[in-house]
Amino acid sequence: MTTKHKxxxxxxxxxxxxxxxxxTVKSVECHDCVASQGGCKHAMAFLMWVHRRSEDPSCTSIECYWMKSKLSRVGSTLKYITAKELSKGSPSLPSNTEVFEKFVEEGKRRRLTKCELMKYQKDYVLDRxxxxxMDNLVLKYKEKCCDKxxxxxxxxxxxxxxxxxETRSNIKVSFGMN
Known part of the structure; x- marks a missing residue:
């Protein structure tokens, strides 16, 4: 697995x-991460990558995907790369929204409020x-001038x-006050 920024x-x-x-998958484990005992994002990302690749055509009929990514060449053999070049101009996965729709349905059932994905649903109601x-006010008013x-x-x-x-309550909880 390559790191996100480095x-x-x-x-x-x-x-x-x-x-x-x-x-069936028996186990997946990251050997180089501090969070590996509690389940880390690298193991999950690798598992999802393997799943995605399992849906691809036979490896003999497509370009080898074990080669280093184009992104890793930026800064050495490539000066920069555009998103279109990175994806070869087309999405790498077929349009299948079943998993996404199940996630959104389950998120609504559980009334998730701290999930960024849920905030982009048409029927999402932001807590008052x-x-x-400040984040939401800046997005709502989009003023460039502080006074406006x-x-x-x-x-x-x-x-x-x-x-x-609410702020007073959160401060008390954060600092262990009563």
Whole structure:
């Protein structure tokens, strides 16, 4: 596995044990990550990559995918690379939204609020308190001038009191206060 930002750094060692007779994954483990005991993202990313590759045509009919990625050549043999060049101009996976739709359905059932993916669904309702966060206000008003932004933002007394109370509660929990 290559690292996200350091494309020339040492690769993470990930092993995968598969029972070919039963067609099941027995284990997947990252050997170079501190979080490997609790389950790390490298092992999961490798597992998802193997799954995606298992759906590809036979390796004899396509270009070898064990070669280093084009992205790893940036800075040495390539000055830069565009997203279109990286993907060869077409998506690498067929358009199958079944997994995505199941995830969204389960996320709605569980009422996920801290999942970025859920925020982009048409029927997502932002929590009133979160809608008052600076991140959301900047996205909503899109003002380039500070004074115009401050003039656009209007809070009710109830909103101010709720934010103050929630902030006070979070600080107490963070610092172990009672």
């Amino acid at each position: 494309v020339h750094a040492k690769l993470y060692g990930v092993s995968l044990v598969v029972d070919e007779q039963e067609e 308190l979160l809608s008052l966060s 932004f401050l003039d656009s933002v209007i809070f009710s007394d109830a909103d101010i009191n709720n934010v103050e109370e």
